[in-house]
Amino acid sequence: MLEIKGLQKSFGSLEVLRSVDLDLEKGDVVAILGPSGSGKTTMLRCINFLERADAGEMVFDGEHFDMHRAAKRDIARIRRKTAFVFQNYNLFLNKTALQNVTEGLVIARKFPKAQAEKIAMRALTKVGMADRKDYYPSQLSGGQQQRVAIARALATDPEIILFDEPTSALDPELTGEVLAVMRQLAGEGMTMLVVTHEMGFARNVSSRVIFMENGVIVESGTAKEFFDHPKQERTKAFIRTVQGD
Amino acid sequence: MTERLAEILADSFFKILIPGLTMTIPLTAISFALALVIATAVALVQFANVRVLRQLARFYIWVVRGTPLLVQLYVVFYGMPKLGILLDPFPAAVIVFSINEGAYCAETIRAALEAVPVGQMEAGYCVGMSYLQIIRRIVLPQALRTAFPPLSNSLIALLKDTSLASNITVLEMLMATQRIVARTYEPLALYLEVGAIYLLFSTVLTKLQRVGEKKLARA
Ligand SMILES: Nc1ncnc2c1ncn2[C@@H]1O[C@H](COP(=O)(O)OP(=O)(O)O)[C@@H](O)[C@H]1O
Ligand SMILES: [Mg+2]
Numbered sequence: 171m172l173e174i175k176g177l178q179k180s181f182g183s184l185e186v187l188r189s190v191d192l193d194l195e196k197g198d199v200v201a202i203l204g205p206s207g208s209g210k211t212t213m214l215r216c217i218n219f220l221e222r223a224d225a226g227e228m229v230f231d232g233e234h235f236d237m238h239r240a241a242k243r244d245i246a247r248i249r250r251k252t253a254f255v256f257q258n259y260n261l262f263l264n265k266t267a268l269q270n271v272t273e274g275l276v277i278a279r280k281f282p283k284a285q286a287e288k289i290a291m292r293a294l295t296k297v298g299m300a301d302r303k304d305y306y307p308s309q310l311s312g313g314q315q316q317r318v319a320i321a322r323a324l325a326t327d328p329e330i331i332l333f334d335e336p337t338s339a340l341d342p343e344l345t346g347e348v349l350a351v352m353r354q355l356a357g358e359g360m361t362m363l364v365v366t367h368e369m370g371f372a373r374n375v376s377s378r379v380i381f382m383e384n385g386v387i388v389e390s391g392t393a394k395e396f397f398d399h400p401k402q403e404r405t406k407a408f409i410r411t412v413q414g415d
Numbered sequence: 416m417t418e419r420l421a422e423i424l425a426d427s428f429f430k431i432l433i434p435g436l437t438m439t440i441p442l443t444a445i446s447f448a449l450a451l452v453i454a455t456a457v458a459l460v461q462f463a464n465v466r467v468l469r470q471l472a473r474f475y476i477w478v479v480r481g482t483p484l485l486v487q488l489y490v491v492f493y494g495m496p497k498l499g500i501l502l503d504p505f506p507a508a509v510i511v512f513s514i515n516e517g518a519y520c521a522e523t524i525r526a527a528l529e530a531v532p533v534g535q536m537e538a539g540y541c542v543g544m545s546y547l548q549i550i551r552r553i554v555l556p557q558a559l560r561t562a563f564p565p566l567s568n569s570l571i572a573l574l575k576d577t578s579l580a581s582n583i584t585v586l587e588m589l590m591a592t593q594r595i596v597a598r599t600y601e602p603l604a605l606y607l608e609v610g611a612i613y614l615l616f617s618t619v620l621t622k623l624q625r626v627g628e629k630k631l632a633r634a
Binding site: 218219220246249250252253254256258260261262263264265273274277278279322323326 | 532534535537538539540541542543544545548552553556557560
């Protein structure tokens with residue numbers, strides 16, 4: 171469904187992504203692991219064109235796009251099929267939970283307000299935030315904000331959701347509620363690309379794990395393969411560290 | 416003597432207050448409304464980095480902030496007729512005050528725009544909104560909220576600065592007071608009186624500012 175080939179990105183002289191390839195089928199839940207600074211965020215941002223790649227090819231639903239040269243119109247089209255969940259939520263601060271979810275529907279997609287609100291309420295209910303629909307982000311905890319952000323992502327009916335460390339900014343006791351929502355989405359067959367440090371999620375929820383370092387994919391495989399039979403020395407060392415032995 | 420003074424003060428109170436209500440306040444309100452329009456436009460072309468307009472905006476702010484308001488009033492009211500542009504005092508004052516205030520408010524709004532976290536813009540893109548939609552519905556409302564207290568201060572400053580319009584024969588509060596002084600020779604009492612009326616006006620504005628800030632804080 172989504173294929174990336176030869177994705178490259180530098181910031182000045184710093185090569186952040188050196189020819190990254192990626193292939194997602196519908197319903198895949200891919201966890202991306204790797205030390206900080208390895209280019210995970212940049213990769214997600216390039217897929218959604220928040221960052222313009224220096225090179226790379228994207229095949230999305232059979233359509234080919236040059237990631238370096240993609241036209242505005244194509245970018246808008248790709249963005250409509252994707253959704254992004256940020257590490258720090260990025261809810262619209264001047265909008266209520268409900269308005270955060272309807273905004274993209276009403277303004278970008280021109281849905282009638284009543285219909286947008288119906289869709290939004292369904293999404294908010296799914297993430298357990300329906301009773302807080304009139305709260306502003308400043309009145310919500312981090313976990314609640316992130317769940318609203320997930321509802322906002324869901325409402326636009328994306329083919330894939332990109333998550334960038336969705337629980338990293340949360341207090342430990344709040345990560346569970348967000349992970350539970352993500353686990354539920356995975357169970358329903360949502361295609362997800364998830365940058366995470368949550369090993370439990372990577373191991374138990376994701377269908378595939380990718381380990382990145384210094385802008386390249388070091389190893390990738392099914393969650394079981396990856397954790398139980400890692401091939402690369404670097405991956406073995408990483409798994410030893412996260413498992414704490 | 417004090418009885419005469421009391422009488423003059425009582426008599427002049429409405430003679431000063433009425434031009435305050437019919438001149439000072441409309442002059443302040445109209446000028447500030449126009450200033451906000453100018454300021455928002457000037458701040459946005461800088462924020463969005465629109466090529467030529469950005470340079471024009473910087474030039475405008477540079478000139479306006481670098482020259483005295485009184486000189487600007489003189490140029491427009493006494494100078495422009497040389498070019499065949501003859502303006503009545505009130506419109507001349509409105510033009511100068513809105514252009515002058517616009518430059519200061521533009522800087523306030525620009526700073527507020529830049530203070531909106533970049534993630535707000537990115538989240539807008541990710542839900543499919545266009546640049547202009549995001550500016551209009553997400554970034555600008557947040558910036559105006561940030562800018563509300565400093566803009567309120569500018570409004571209060573403008574209220575007081577309208578007294579300069581007396582120099583171009585606008586019959587506002589100070590001018591009205593000067594006329595009474597010329598008749599009665601009681602400058603101390605009368606100028607204190609007009610000062611007190613300005614104080615009253617700005618106190619009301621300060622109170623309104625508080626109410627506004629509370630309202631904004633609730634959202
Ligand atoms: N906008 C940017 N400008 C310059 N350098 C950047 C920018 N964004 C990221 N980087 C650099 O790129 C590298 C990879 O960053 P990132 O993709 O955020 O890594 P990760 O998400 O894996 O921690 C880091 O060294 C980071 O400092
Ligand atoms: Mg990151």
